Amino acid sequence: MEPLTQPIGRHGRTRVVLSLTPLIDVVFILLVFFMLVSQFARWQVIDVTPVSAGEGTGSGKPPIVLVMETGGMIVIGGDRVETPASALDLVMARRTEGQSVLIRPAADVAVQPVVDLVETLAAGGITAVSVEAGPQP
Incomplete structure (x- = not known):
């Protein structure tokens, strides 16, 4: 596993490395959630x-x-x-x-x-x- 910080340049400053994988996972889970709870069709009863x-x-x-x-x-x-x-x-x-x-x-x-x-x-x-x-x- 790679470290969350990496040294930059000669002065020892560090840069935070963020992985986009958890963000993509969260967006995908939200997408699936809203697709499951959304109602795409209007259901009604017709007496026949x-x-x-x-x-x-x-x-x-x-x-x-x-x-x-x-x-x-x-x-x-x-x-x-x-x-x-x-x-x-x-x-x-x-x-x-x-x-x-x-x-x-x-x-x-x-x-x-x-x-x-x-x-x-x-x-x-x-x-x-x-x-x-x-x-x-």
Whole structure:
């Protein structure tokens, strides 16, 4: 182990030698600590009622069916839209009081687009939303 002081020049002055290894260790430990305690995503609960094919919604009126295709398109009664906001506009134009909305995602649609659509519908005041369970493997 090298000494903490080293003589400099002819007059015997000494220079303190500092090692950066402990400082780097402390910075790394702090980095790991803050990465572990930080919350990167906002978690929340979304109420979704899973229904199976042919199951009624209970209101007596047929639900408005939104079919989510693999490419991101949403089909509502033959009309195709690209964004959840456009789908909300169509649903609001066609929906009657008490009518529910049924989301039918294709088998290979990711979960996040379905969640985005449910959140957009909820933000628009539509809370009677069901998601149809796809075919089980």
